[in-house]
Amino acid sequence: MRTTDLLVFLAFLTLFLNACASDSNEKLPILGEMILENGDTIFPKIPDFEFINQDSQRVTNETFQGKWYIADFFFTSCPTICPKVKKQMLRIYERFEGEERLKILSHSIDTRRDSVPVLKKYAEKIGIESQRWHLVTGPKDDIFGIAPAYLSIAKEDENAPGGFDHSGYIILVDPDRHIRAYCDGTDEVKVSEFMHTLERALKE
Amino acid sequence: MQYYKILYIFILGSIFTMACQSGKSNDAEDTEVENLYEEVMYIHDDVMPKISLIQELQGKIKARQEQGEPDTTMQTAYKDALLALNTAEQAMWDWMHAFSDNYGKATTKEEKMAFLHEEKITITDVRDKMLNSISQAEELLTQ
Numbered sequence: 001m002r003t004t005d006l007l008v009f010l011a012f013l014t015l016f017l018n019a020c021a022s023d024s025n026e027k028l029p030i031l032g033e034m035i036l037e038n039g040d041t042i043f044p045k046i047p048d049f050e051f052i053n054q055d056s057q058r059v060t061n062e063t064f065q066g067k068w069y070i071a072d073f074f075f076t077s078c079p080t081i082c083p084k085v086k087k088q089m090l091r092i093y094e095r096f097e098g099e100e101r102l103k104i105l106s107h108s109i110d111t112r113r114d115s116v117p118v119l120k121k122y123a124e125k126i127g128i129e130s131q132r133w134h135l136v137t138g139p140k141d142d143i144f145g146i147a148p149a150y151l152s153i154a155k156e157d158e159n160a161p162g163g164f165d166h167s168g169y170i171i172l173v174d175p176d177r178h179i180r181a182y183c184d185g186t187d188e189v190k191v192s193e194f195m196h197t198l199e200r201a202l203k204e
Numbered sequence: 205m206q207y208y209k210i211l212y213i214f215i216l217g218s219i220f221t222m223a224c225q226s227g228k229s230n231d232a233e234d235t236e237v238e239n240l241y242e243e244v245m246y247i248h249d250d251v252m253p254k255i256s257l258i259q260e261l262q263g264k265i266k267a268r269q270e271q272g273e274p275d276t277t278m279q280t281a282y283k284d285a286l287l288a289l290n291t292a293e294q295a296m297w298d299w300m301h302a303f304s305d306n307y308g309k310a311t312t313k314e315e316k317m318a319f320l321h322e323e324k325i326t327i328t329d330v331r332d333k334m335l336n337s338i339s340q341a342e343e344l345l346t347q
Contacts, residue, residue, distance in 0.1 A: 077304035080245050109255075113301055144259050167253065 027204055028180040028197065031153050045177040046149050051107065051136035054119040059105070059134050061177065068201055069103040071150050072170045072185060075110035076122045081168045085185035086126060089170065093133055095195055101202055104133040107147070111140040153179050170194070172201060233313045240320040244327055251331040254338060258293045261341040262286060268345070285344050288337035295330045
């Protein structure tokens, strides 16, 4: 009887552990409003872009080919939201040091003042390398034009404030330019959870 | 000898008490400055997200300008609305830049409070400009 009980227990334990393991091995969903095209399900992709980073280097979709990247929108003279988000993104930057498959792309929405030298100074102030974390600027229409491609996903969140390009959301994009996750970058707990999501993503 | 010991303890005690009181009043001053800072930022945070709405309205107004007949009353209205939106947006950016540049320059409590009082007035004016320009543009676009 005791042996039977033990076997039953081990069987349930095995099932339970497998269930947990399969959860963490599950791929992240692709986010965004899908459309049907010729019988295929199409998910929105980040469109083509071209910006300049803090080292005056051209940054395009090609810069992130084969990589995952985190995107956000900020500006250097932002008094409240952006410093909180940058603090949390630095946690991500430090946590994933050495992880070549993950990059960061921060777009400045202050296209008048956040020139390349200003972005360079800001990068030095927060202690980041451009090859891992690009701070970019570009024409105002291009920066504001691409924001909805990233942040409209957060717009669907009823808790997202109006004016989503200053909401503090950070977005995870996969090597196929699909959005796979996002979180409120001002919230330390949510960013901790997001880092677990990043670990899952990098296992795909 | 006993007298000097008592005097010594009294003097030390007075110094200690005064230091503590000074520390307490510093905390109170910091709180006052912090509270006023939060009031200023509350106004800013409430309206700054509307920058993207202003952007959107600027685009819609420009599209209407291009579609409409030139030299009409509507064109004048579009021009005025666009100017109001542009002015309001620029006012917010100018305020943030100036605040970022100047806030750290105030060192004493009086300077900080004076600075923040001024900034509260300015950001309130910026807020009103933004909200009014948005309202003007939205009403125009319904016509």
